[in-house]
Amino acid sequence: MSILIQDQHDTEHDVFAAWQGGRLLLVVRADTREDGIAAAVGEGLLIMYEAEEGVFVPRAAPDVDVSEIGPMAIEPAVYGEDGETVVTPAVMDDRHHTNFQLGPKALERVDPETGELAYKQTLIRWTRDGTDATELNAGEVAKRLANVELIDPASITTLLRNW
16 A cells, blocks of 8 residues: 555554655545545535535635546557547546645644544545455556545556646
8 A cells, every 4th residue: 555644543554645745645536526526525625615506516625636637548549640540449437537635734634523634534444444446447456435446546557647
């Protein structure tokens, strides 16, 4: 697994995340965009705000950067000699991919019910309660919880977004 964190009882846990310059990277894939938003709101990574009366839209929580990728090509298309004719179409992963990067203020957020740092609580729960994902791309390792997968950044050959 990617990193080792300690809970409030000093127990160590291996979790799927990576440190990048003082910020914490989470790589997430959901069955649908809606599943991803629901999970991210539940974990405090996104918040819903009322854009206009009765219309709520997600936005990043304070000090959380979000790179919403959506479906992605896992094998590029092959083009003919003219450079325009598709000989072999790209192989797509139609699930919804999103990268989150948590900054210092987001990392300091405490769950008021448990007194635990919220990000640690999320990562430990996903690792402990998630099942091993089975629909993986190119050597990935991931834990699946409620239609959403937390992917080990160390298992990804090429990140789609380098911050």
